[in-house]
Amino acid sequence: MIGVLVKIAWRNIVRNRRRSLMTASAVAAGALAMLLFLGYTTYIFLGMETGNVQHLGHLRVFRAGYFLYGAGNPSAYGIDGYREVMRSIGADPVLEPMIRVLTPTQSLMGIAANYRGDNAASRTFFGEGIIPSDRDRMLRWDQYHTGIYHPLDPPMADADESRGLIGTGLARILNLCAPLALPECPPAPAAAPPPGEHPGKVNADIAELAGRDVPQGGRAPGGAQIDLLAATVGGAPNVVSLNVIGAQPQGAKELDDAYVLMHLALAQQLVYGREEHKITAIVLQLKDSRYLSAARARLNALFRERHLDLEVRDFAELVPFYGQVIRLFSSIFLFIALVMGMIVLFAVVNTMTMNVMERINEIGTSRAMGVRRSRIRAQFLIEGTLIGLIGTAVGAALAIAIAALVNRSGITWIPPGNATAIPLHLDVLGRPLRALGICAGLVLVATAAALLPANRAARLSVVDALRHI
Amino acid sequence: MQLEAMPPVVRLTHVSRTYQAGALEVRALDDLTLEIPPGRFSVVIGASGSGKTTLLNLIGCIDAPSAGAVEVCQQKVAELDDDAVADFRARNIGFIFQTFSLIPVLSAYENVEYPLLLVGMPGPERRRRTLAMLEAVGLAAQAQRRPNELSGGQKQRVAIARALVKQPQLVLADEPTANLDSATGASIISLMRRVQADSHTTFIFATHDPQLMSHADEIFAIRDGALLEHRGSAS
Ligand SMILES: Nc1ncnc2c1ncn2[C@@H]1O[C@H](COP(=O)(O)OP(=O)(O)OP(=O)(O)O)[C@@H](O)[C@H]1O
Ligand SMILES: [Mg+2]
Numbered sequence: 001m002i003g004v005l006v007k008i009a010w011r012n013i014v015r016n017r018r019r020s021l022m023t024a025s026a027v028a029a030g031a032l033a034m035l036l037f038l039g040y041t042t043y044i045f046l047g048m049e050t051g052n053v054q055h056l057g058h059l060r061v062f063r064a065g066y067f068l069y070g071a072g073n074p075s076a077y078g079i080d081g082y083r084e085v086m087r088s089i090g091a092d093p094v095l096e097p098m099i100r101v102l103t104p105t106q107s108l109m110g111i112a113a114n115y116r117g118d119n120a121a122s123r124t125f126f127g128e129g130i131i132p133s134d135r136d137r138m139l140r141w142d143q144y145h146t147g148i149y150h151p152l153d154p155p156m157a158d159a160d161e162s163r164g165l166i167g168t169g170l171a172r173i174l175n176l177c178a179p180l181a182l183p184e185c186p187p188a189p190a191a192a193p194p195p196g197e198h199p200g201k202v203n204a205d206i207a208e209l210a211g212r213d214v215p216q217g218g219r220a221p222g223g224a225q226i227d228l229l230a231a232t233v234g235g236a237p238n239v240v241s242l243n244v245i246g247a248q249p250q251g252a253k254e255l256d257d258a259y260v261l262m263h264l265a266l267a268q269q270l271v272y273g274r275e276e277h278k279i280t281a282i283v284l285q286l287k288d289s290r291y292l293s294a295a296r297a298r299l300n301a302l303f304r305e306r307h308l309d310l311e312v313r314d315f316a317e318l319v320p321f322y323g324q325v326i327r328l329f330s331s332i333f334l335f336i337a338l339v340m341g342m343i344v345l346f347a348v349v350n351t352m353t354m355n356v357m358e359r360i361n362e363i364g365t366s367r368a369m370g371v372r373r374s375r376i377r378a379q380f381l382i383e384g385t386l387i388g389l390i391g392t393a394v395g396a397a398l399a400i401a402i403a404a405l406v407n408r409s410g411i412t413w414i415p416p417g418n419a420t421a422i423p424l425h426l427d428v429l430g431r432p433l434r435a436l437g438i439c440a441g442l443v444l445v446a447t448a449a450a451l452l453p454a455n456r457a458a459r460l461s462v463v464d465a466l467r468h469i
Numbered sequence: 470m471q472l473e474a475m476p477p478v479v480r481l482t483h484v485s486r487t488y489q490a491g492a493l494e495v496r497a498l499d500d501l502t503l504e505i506p507p508g509r510f511s512v513v514i515g516a517s518g519s520g521k522t523t524l525l526n527l528i529g530c531i532d533a534p535s536a537g538a539v540e541v542c543q544q545k546v547a548e549l550d551d552d553a554v555a556d557f558r559a560r561n562i563g564f565i566f567q568t569f570s571l572i573p574v575l576s577a578y579e580n581v582e583y584p585l586l587l588v589g590m591p592g593p594e595r596r597r598r599t600l601a602m603l604e605a606v607g608l609a610a611q612a613q614r615r616p617n618e619l620s621g622g623q624k625q626r627v628a629i630a631r632a633l634v635k636q637p638q639l640v641l642a643d644e645p646t647a648n649l650d651s652a653t654g655a656s657i658i659s660l661m662r663r664v665q666a667d668s669h670t671t672f673i674f675a676t677h678d679p680q681l682m683s684h685a686d687e688i689f690a691i692r693d694g695a696l697l698e699h700r701g702s703a704s
Contacts, residue, residue, distance in 0.1 A: 001586055001587070001589070004583065004586050007574075007575075008572065008575065011574035011575075012574055015573075015574055361568070361570060362570070362572055362573070364570075365564075365566065365570040365571075366572070367531070367555065368531050368564045369558065369559065369564065369583065369584055369587065370555050370557075370558040370559020370562075370584070370587050370588075371555065371559075371587060372551075372552050372556070373551060373552070373555070374552075462526075462531040462532070463526050463531055463532045466531070466566070466570075469568055
């Protein structure tokens with residue numbers, strides 16, 4: 001029985017070819033717009049997630065309070081006995097299979113100075129101490145096959161604690177363009193020394209503090225040495241020298257102008273001096289982002305069990321920007337969906353109303369023959385559904401084709417929070433459930449739109465319908 | 470004949486049907502009481518506006534009386550709900566309309582097959598019955614044609630096949646020849662007469678053409694919604 005209903009519906013769609021085509025086009029346009037936008041946001045979301053997971057890991061374990069108060073004084077929130085904590089995390093039977101990288105990190109702030117050469121310069125820096133091999137492994141995380149992998153360039157070595165990388169902005173500020181052979185780094189305009197203090201004064205102080213001679217010019221070719229000054233946990237001024245082997249652009253200018261990536265041991269030496277070496281955070285990078293909440297719950301349970309005063313934060317909490325971008329794009333998507341849904345709704349209501357009006361006598365005949373009201377309703381609902389299905393299928397096919405074209409065209413763009421342009425990619429099927437949801441939603445809207453005319457058809461009085469010719 | 474002993478296939482008792490046309494009340498049927506015996510070719514005759522279509526609609530269970538009771542195939546129609554009436558029609562009543570009213574997107578074959586789908590007949594039996602019916606109305610060769618590829622006479626033959634294929638107790642034909650030329654109309658009448666005789670189905674045929682009375686076993690003449698005369702042929 002349902003077969004003949006589908007047959008009649010389909011043949012009527014074909015019979016009213018032009019009308020059906022117009023309506024299906026509206027559905028197709030809706031599917032196309034939503035799927036392409038989904039492809040775009042998927043690409044952005046997955047790209048941002050990948051970038052964040054590569055650099056921050058999924059979860060970070062801090063000493064309680066660090067997340068809210070620690071940024072002002074990272075060194076004061078060191079995790080005691082972190083090696084033991086890490087060991088118990090790594091040995092946990094629940095966590096162990098989820099974890100890809102488990103690594104310590106130390107955040108720090110201080111003053112970075114280059115007092116070599118004629119243009120002595122200094123600037124406050126924000127630094128991260130890491131284990132180079134762990135970081136490199138983290139940077140290779142690519143669950144979504146985005147192809148994003150920006151290795152530390154040139155690479156840092158676990159064995160050489162003195163090596164580090166800095167942001168290109170900081171390199172520029174510290175007059176390291178030439179020694180680091182940075183492109184797009186014009187020489188600084190000759191600045192008049194500010195009245196009062198001599199510009200080289202602070203650097204000279206640092207040099208003195210370090211108790212070292214000041215060599216002229218950069219060090220090894222392709223490298224340069226800077227000094228990093230910070231107060232230790234105990235309050236004493238401390239200095240280490242960093243062998244800058246390269247500069248890497250950072251997404252935000254503030255970060256690019258201040259970023260220093262160094263070996264964990266060097267960071268610890270600067271922050272803790274002769275006292276016990278602690279860390280700011282234990283970083284967990286998981287094999288799969290879907291483990292995130294399970295891993296988080298397990299960590300919290302573990303810390304409660306062992307009475308450890310530690311807190312767990314995920315990368316989305318650490319980077320509010322991530323959530324903001326998602327919310328922004330989600331609201332744009334909602335807007336597009338609303339507009340497209342309305343267009344589809346009106347197009348289908350209009351078409352189905354015309355179809356019902358044209359077939360009133362046919363409806364009367366069918367009813368007289370013994371077709372129930374519900375089947376008349378189903379008859380027209382099926383027609384709306386079919387139009388929705390055709391339109392959605394065409395729209396989806398177009399979206400996939402257009403995405404393939406764009407992906408092959410090599411158009412580049414700079415994503416939010418990125419420093420460099422990357423190829424634009426539309427990942428229409430990257431989140432298949434959502435793509436399916438969009439298609440199902442459109443078919444549902446088309447079906448719902450047919451409901452009104454279909455109900456009208458079903459409610460017709462048989463005699464009145466038969467009199468209508 | 471043993472048919473005579475059987476109860477009437479249609480029984481109307483004091484049936485009225487009024488229409489509200491604006492402020493005006495039109496009494497299309499007025500206190501009509503009649504019985505139609507089974508297996509006959511009955512003709513309802515009357516001038517235009519006399520109430521023939523209204524009467525056939527009530528007998529066909531697609532309309533309800535304003536007053537009185539309608540009993541079809543021993544079933545009190547008022548006792549059935551909407552779906553049950555639809556199912557009742559699907560099983561027991563075939564319609565033939567003046568305007569043919571075939572489903573335009575279905576072929577002749579599919580139009581004839583449709584009523585069998587409604588009663589849930591299994592495929593092979595359905596196919597056999599449909600083909601036999603098309604054969605009986607002389608349209609086996611046109612089975613795959615759509616209605617718009619058929620002449621008026623051919624369309625009405627398809628409609629007759631569609632009404633009869635489920636072997637209903639009752640077939641209602643409301644001026645089935647009005648849209649046909651007289652020669653085609655005559656051939657349709659003789660076809661209906663033939664299939665009626667073969668199947669012993671009760672046929673009720675509404676017309677205002679007195680010529681057709683010669684074909685009838687029973688004649689019900691109505692005027693202004695009231696029964697003027699009933700002439701039954703003594704069997
Ligand atoms: N839906 C309706 N609303 C108002 N009046 C109606 C309606 N249907 C029928 N009538 C009226 O009821 C009366 C009987 O109509 P009916 O259609 O039964 O006559 P008929 O004998 O079939 O006529 P014809 O030979 O022209 O088909 C007529 O006066 C008609 O105007
Ligand atoms: Mg009439």
